[in-house]
Amino acid sequence: FETQGVTVRNYYLKTGDVEAYREISKQTIIDSFAFYTGLLGDYQRKEYSMAQYVDGMEYSGFAVVDGRNLMNGGPDEGNKLMRNTAHEVGHSWFYDAVGNNEYNEGWIDEGIISYLASHELVLNDIEAYKTEKKYGSDWTVNDQIKALKESNAILEENILKSLDHCYLNTSWYECPENFSPGETEYIYTPIFLGHAKEIMGEETFYSFLREVYQTYAMKIVHAEDILKILRKYDSSSEMNELIAFYFDESQE
DSSP states (O other): OEETTEEEEEEOOSSSSHHHHHHHHHHHHHHHHHHHHHHTOOOSSSEEEEEEESSOEEETTEEEEEOHHHHTTOOOGGGHHHHHHHHHHHTTTBTTTEEOOTTTOHIIIIIHHHHIIIIIGGGSOOHHHHHHHHTTOOOOHHHHHHHHHHHHHHHHHHTGGGOSOOOSSSOTTSOOTTOOTTHIIIIIHHHHHHHHHHHHOHHHHHHHHHHHHHHHTTEEOOHHHHHHHHHHHOOOHHHHHHHHHHOOGGGO
């Protein structure tokens, strides 16, 4: 099928709830392309492919998504397929188009897309929710918003308040003490970006993200490059305090 001027091929297994997988994944791909294109800019390729699998992983112009529940004929509980699809499609913008060192600066590709997919895209009442409801899901955008707020509140109160800093620009296995690999990328980068949005305001925050994408599409970006653009839009003391908590700029 075609979306946003891009030819998309969606591959799936002839097992389990085939129609549910096909329709939910297709609509989420359409919603995701519209969201990322509108917010950041054009996808850099003419074609995109996705395949059903037992996990999610991005590649250049291609991704696999976790369709285990539907492969077994079960319900897509908590819109897992939709969230996973939205995340993997997003890597076409950060990872494929805007490149980075995934080991040393995984917060850039995984963190930014975790934020955009889970804290922005699926918090909109996109068409994919209607498609999921058609196949028995009662999970709504309000459920998603509530779950996210509750999760963030627990992290802020029980973990972040006890730390002097939570550096995001560390390698995958040099994460802060008592953190597991991946937590800074998937969990704490979205919290950082959410606070940045609160400080800057929605319109300015989106302009910041769009400039990062437009400037570094088909190039390699580093933390210092992103922070330079961030401070261009907001160099307030509040923003610099936020940056100091989340980034060790002495190593740049």
